[in-house]
Structures are given as C-alpha cells and as structure tokens.
Amino acid sequence: KLFIMWDAHQNISAMNNTKIIHPPTISNVTPPVGVWYNFWKLKPLSPKEAFEEDLLLQSIAWPDTPALQSLSLRKSSDPAHSTFNILGRMGGGQWQIGDKLEVIIKMYDFQGHPKNYGGDVIVARLHNPTLGAGVAGKVVDHLNGSYSAVFSLLWEGNAQVILVHPSEAVTVLGRLTREQPDRVFFKSQFRSGRVSETTTCNVCLRPSRQPVCNYTELHTGQQWFCYKPKKLSCDARISHSKGGFTQNITVMESKLFQSGVNLKVSIQASGLANITVLQQKKGKVNLESGPSGYYYQSVWRALGNTTVQQFNTSSAITQCLRGKVIHMYGDSTIRQWFEYFNGALPGLKEFNLHSPKQIGPFMALDYPNNIFLTYRCHGPPIRFRNVPITELHYIANELDNVIGGSNTVVVLGIWSHFSTFPIEVYIRRLQSIHRAVVRLLSRAPETLVVIRTANPKALTLYETLTNSDWYSLQRDKVLRTMFKGLNVHLVDAWEMVVAHNLPHSLHPQPPIIKNMINVLLSYICPQNGEQKIL
Numbered sequence: 001k002l003f004i005m006w007d008a009h010q011n012i013s014a015m016n017n018t019k020i021i022h023p024p025t026i027s028n029v030t031p032p033v034g035v036w037y038n039f040w041k042l043k044p045l046s047p048k049e050a051f052e053e054d055l056l057l058q059s060i061a062w063p064d065t066p067a068l069q070s071l072s073l074r075k076s077s078d079p080a081h082s083t084f085n086i087l088g089r090m091g092g093g094q095w096q097i098g099d100k101l102e103v104i105i106k107m108y109d110f111q112g113h114p115k116n117y118g119g120d121v122i123v124a125r126l127h128n129p130t131l132g133a134g135v136a137g138k139v140v141d142h143l144n145g146s147y148s149a150v151f152s153l154l155w156e157g158n159a160q161v162i163l164v165h166p167s168e169a170v171t172v173l174g175r176l177t178r179e180q181p182d183r184v185f186f187k188s189q190f191r192s193g194r195v196s197e198t199t200t201c202n203v204c205l206r207p208s209r210q211p212v213c214n215y216t217e218l219h220t221g222q223q224w225f226c227y228k229p230k231k232l233s234c235d236a237r238i239s240h241s242k243g244g245f246t247q248n249i250t251v252m253e254s255k256l257f258q259s260g261v262n263l264k265v266s267i268q269a270s271g272l273a274n275i276t277v278l279q280q281k282k283g284k285v286n287l288e289s290g291p292s293g294y295y296y297q298s299v300w301r302a303l304g305n306t307t308v309q310q311f312n313t314s315s316a317i318t319q320c321l322r323g324k325v326i327h328m329y330g331d332s333t334i335r336q337w338f339e340y341f342n343g344a345l346p347g348l349k350e351f352n353l354h355s356p357k358q359i360g361p362f363m364a365l366d367y368p369n370n371i372f373l374t375y376r377c378h379g380p381p382i383r384f385r386n387v388p389i390t391e392l393h394y395i396a397n398e399l400d401n402v403i404g405g406s407n408t409v410v411v412l413g414i415w416s417h418f419s420t421f422p423i424e425v426y427i428r429r430l431q432s433i434h435r436a437v438v439r440l441l442s443r444a445p446e447t448l449v450v451i452r453t454a455n456p457k458a459l460t461l462y463e464t465l466t467n468s469d470w471y472s473l474q475r476d477k478v479l480r481t482m483f484k485g486l487n488v489h490l491v492d493a494w495e496m497v498v499a500h501n502l503p504h505s506l507h508p509q510p511p512i513i514k515n516m517i518n519v520l521l522s523y524i525c526p527q528n529g530e531q532k533i534l
C-alpha cells in the first residue's frame with residue numbers, strides 16, 4: 001500500500017516528492033463488487049434529474065471485461081501483437097476526398113491469441129505531417145476484439161491507432177472508483193487566534209468517531225464535508241487544499257499500466273498505413289456525423305456552421321474583443337486561455353489582485369478598448385493548494401451573478417478534477433451549471449456561452465490512476481450530452497488534441513491553444529453573413 005502526497009503541479013512526477021501521510025479512517029467492511037462503500041451517499045435528485053442521470057449512465061456504459069480474479073497480463077490486450085488494416089474503398093476504385101476511410105483494428109493478447117471481447121480504449125487519427133494535416137477518427141467497438149476507426153477523408157495521409165488502455169486496465173479503473181471513490185482526498189485548515197488544525201475533506205467522508213462539518217452549498221446543492229476539528233468550530237475553516245492520493249492496486253494490476261508496453265502505445269498496421277487520395281470532383285463533401293474539424297496547414301478548420309478565422313495579430317484579437325466582457329470559469333485548462341490572452345495582447349493589463357498563480361481569481365483590462373477579462377477556478381473538488389475559503393466558489397453561483405447580454409462572453413471548462421469520483425458527482429455538478437446557464441440565457445439570450453471540452457493527456461501510472469483519459473472520455477461524453485440542444489458553443493479540445501502532431505498533454509502546447517483561441521474568437525466575432533445562432 002502506498003500513500004502518495006499530491007504534488008504541486010499535475011505535470012510534475014509525483015514520485016519525486018513522495019511522502020507518507022495518514023489516510024482517512026477506513027471501515028473494515030468490504031462491499032460486494034459493484035457497490036460503493038456504504039459511506040458514499042449523494043444527495044437524492046429530483047425525478048427529472050434522476051431520469052436524466054439514468055440516461056447519461058446508459059450512454060456511457062462500458063463493455064464488461066472479465067472478473068478481476070481472472071485478470072492476467074498474459075491474457076490482456078497487447079498493442080505489439082495487435083494490428084490494423086485499411087479496408088478497401090467501398091465500390092472499388094481510387095480514394096476520393098469526401099470518402100469515409102475505414103480501418104479495422106484486431107486486438108491480440110500477450111500470448112498472441114485474438115481477443116474476443118471489447119472494452120479497449122483506442123484513439124485514432126489520420127495525419128499528414130507534410131500538409132500539417134490531421135483529423136480524429138471515430139472508433140467503434142464491435143465487442144468481439146475488433147474495432148473500426150472511421151475517418152473523413154480530406155487529404156491523403158497516414159492512419160495512426162493508439163491503444164490508450166487495454167480493456168483489463170479499464171476494469172481496474174472502474175473498480176478503483178467503486179471501491180475507493182475517496183482515493184483523492186482534500187484538507188482544510190481551520191484557525192482561530194493561535195489555534196490551527198487541519199482535517200480531511202471530501203464529497204463524502206468515511207464514518208469515524210469524529211463528527212463532521214457539513215459545507216453543502218444550499219443554492220447549488222453541491223455537497224462537501226470535512227471532519228470537524230477537535231478544538232475549533234466548523235466556522236473556523238480558512239482554506240482548502242488537495243490532500244493526497246491513496247494508491248491501492250496490486251503489482252499485477254499495475255502491469256496493465258506500463259508506458260511503452262500497454263499504456264498509450266501505437267498499434268502497427270499489418271499492411272500500408274497510408275493512402276493516396278484523388279482530388280474529388282466538385283461538389284459538397286458529406287460530413288454528417290463526422291469530426292468537428294481537422295487541421296490543414298496546422299490551422300484548425302471547423303466542419304460545423306462556424307468558419308474558423310485566423311486572429312494572427314494582437315490587433316485582430318483586440319478588434320474582436322473590443323467592448324466585450326469575458327468571464328472564464330473552470331480548471332487550469334481554462335486558466336491557460338486567460339494566460340494566452342494576457343500574453344498575446346500587449347494592451348491587456350492584468351490587475352494585480354495578489355492572487356496565487358495557480359488559483360486566481362484573475363482580472364485583466366484593456367481600458368482604451370473596453371475589454372474586461374476574468375478567470376476564476378471552480379469549486380471543490382478542486383485539486384489546487386491553499387485556496388482561501390472566500391475564493392471557493394461554485395460556477396453556477398457565479399453565473400447567477402452575471403448580467404449577460406450581447407457584450408458578454410462566458411467560457412467554461414470543468415472536467416479534470418472530477419476523474420476519480422463516481423461520475424454521479426460530475427453529473428450533479430454539470431446539472432447545477434446547466435440550470436444556471438439556462439437561467440442566464442433566458443434573462444440575457446444574447447450572451448455567448450462557450451464550453452471547452454476535455455482532452456487526452458500524457459499518462460504515467462500515477463497520472464492514469466488519478467486522471468486517466470478513460471475517465472476524461474466518459475466525463476466528456478456526459479458534458480456534450482448534457483449541453484446538447486442548449487445555445488452553447490463547444491471548443492472540441494478532445495479532437496483538437498487527438499488530431500494534432502504534438503503529444504497529448506493536460507495543458508496542450510501553444511500551437512494547439514492558438515487554434516482553440518481562434519475557434520473561441522470565431523464564435524465571438526462570426527464572419528460577415530454568419531449568424532450567431534440564437
């Protein structure tokens with residue numbers, strides 16, 4: 001058993017500064033498989049929300065993999081033995097732009113036997129480095145050990161297929177969430193006069209002799225608890241921090257998460273991986289149910305109704321943002337956007353609020369151009385360090401304080417800090433934000449709301465157990481489903497990272513961020529003739 005102290009920045013290897021800490025008291029009761037520890041109790045939902053939750057859970061159901069007892073590395077998916085194959089063009093002949101290219105992926109285990117069940121986490125892209133082109137493929141699990149990746153053919157290129165996790169690893173990730181939903185835990189400091197105490201906090205706490213403080217937020221219904229300090233009252237809470245991470249997997253299980261072996265490893269083509277494409281005769285390319293966009297000459301082009309424009313100069317960005325108020329809420333992947341604007345616009349001055357660099361809140365002004373930009377992090381379970389209680393705000397409450405209108409842009413990005421909790425926690429958070437967005441858009445329908453989706457990241461064992469792409473993928477589906485039909489715009493960070501040549505990263509590198517910002521700005525300043533969809 002290893003107890004690892006959470007490190008300051010998620011990108012830094014956790015193992016370097018490992019410390020032993022004491023986990024919360026653990027009850028001796030082991031629940032039956034598939035049942036959370038009985039301490040994990042979430043506030044009941046209204047019938048309508050419970051119905052929505054059921055549908056969402058069904059929509060992200062993941063194929064069953066064998067019981068844990070029979071897990072073995074030898075029988076798990078091995079990217080080195082697995083292969084993919086480009087299927088011939090339907091109807092024969094040369095590939096043409098606009099065709100759908102299908103790749104069949106066949107999974108084998110470490111002994112070279114074909115797999116006969118699904119559940120592997122696979123991402124695929126078609127790319128052409130010479131053209132600076134890339135597009136994400138849509139992966140379909142046939143549940144029999146074979147998968148299809150379907151690409152919209154826009155240029156000639158190479159298919160690349162990556163096994164993110166074998167299905168057996170997903171089984172472990174699912175078990176961890178069921179059995180140890182509190183494996184990431186938090187701390188709060190309490191202080192009064194010269195007395196200071198620190199206790200453990202979480203969405204739910206394991207029962208112990210210690211009484212608890214209930215910090216459930218009444219307006220949004222978001223629950224949060226800390227053990228009560230011995231000497232101080234619950235009111236004496238002054239700060240919130242990530243506490244640590246309880247890593248509890250067996251040696252065998254950890255073999256399912258080996259970089260270079262079965263964690264984010266490319267699968268080789270059994271024949272040619274590239275194809276040559278004939279320019280298509282004139283006519284519109286049918287991209288129904290296709291990707292949301294693609295890179296060409298390293299520039300992201302959207303396939304929806306918005307043309308992505310290039311805001312290459314600070315004056316082009318300033319002109320677009322003139323007279324706007326932009327409020328950004330979320331995790332560090334949204335803070336990255338705030339930082340981008342700050343760096344890209346010499347006229348934009350950050351106001352020094354003496355906020356810690358990781359936490360915010362931040363505020364920047366371009367006075368002559370009347371541009372006002374803010375960033376605030378989302379509420380618990382935020383894994384930041386030393387967040388003052390006064391800065392621990394829920395996004396839904398923030399949105400209820402936004403007047404809104406045609407000059408207001410609201411940007412949301414909330415995903416990566418929810419990965420280790422049962423998805424129900426994320427669903428409840430999004431439901432509260434969704435309600436607030438509905439209220440905002442009904443009192444100020446011209447407000448522009450933009451949501452940044454999740455994205456795949458670099459994975460080590462530690463990063464996987466705390467923030468695997470599989471967790472992100474599941475949350476991303478929930479996010480997209482929940483905001484469908486509402487007048488909000490998405491920046492598809494998932495596809496923009498999968499399709500790009502740069503390595504997956506929690507905080508994507510500047511060329512990707514620049515493209516994301518261009519998508520955001522294109523929503524704010526649509527081209528002449530393009531209607532803002534209202």
Ligand SMILES: *[C@@H]1O[C@H](CO)[C@@H](O)[C@H](O)[C@H]1NC(C)=O
Nearest residue numbers: 114116142143144145146147
């Ligand atoms: C797996 O399922 C797909 C889709 O139904 C089918 O085309 C393929 O032949 C099956 N493969 C095997 C090995 O059964």
Ligand SMILES: *[C@@H]1O[C@H](CO)[C@@H](O)[C@H](O)[C@H]1NC(C)=O
Nearest residue numbers: 043214215216217218223225
């Ligand atoms: C915590 O407080 C909320 C709001 O007052 C209440 O609904 C909930 O029942 C309380 N939970 C516990 C475990 O006391």
Ligand SMILES: *[C@@H]1O[C@H](CO)[C@@H](O)[C@H](O)[C@H]1NC(C)=O
Nearest residue numbers: 001023026030179180246248
């Ligand atoms: C670790 O996992 C085992 C087996 O799943 C479980 O019995 C045990 O309670 C866990 N320990 C902790 C500290 O969660």
Ligand SMILES: *[C@@H]1O[C@H](CO)[C@@H](O)[C@H](O)[C@H]1NC(C)=O
Nearest residue numbers: 156157158272273274275276
């Ligand atoms: C396709 O790949 C083959 C082998 O990897 C290589 O010889 C060929 O030049 C490639 N063709 C194109 C168009 O990239």
Ligand SMILES: *[C@@H]1O[C@H](CO)[C@@H](O)[C@H](O)[C@H]1NC(C)=O
Nearest residue numbers: 303304305306489531532533
């Ligand atoms: C794009 O515009 C068309 C026609 O105006 C509309 O029917 C369609 O729903 C729009 N698509 C999206 C994704 O907004």
Ligand SMILES: *[C@@H]1O[C@H](CO)[C@@H](O)[C@H](O)[C@H]1NC(C)=O
Nearest residue numbers: 297298299309310311312313
């Ligand atoms: C903006 O930069 C991109 C990429 O460097 C380039 O392809 C494009 O032509 C530029 N557009 C404008 C309007 O300057």
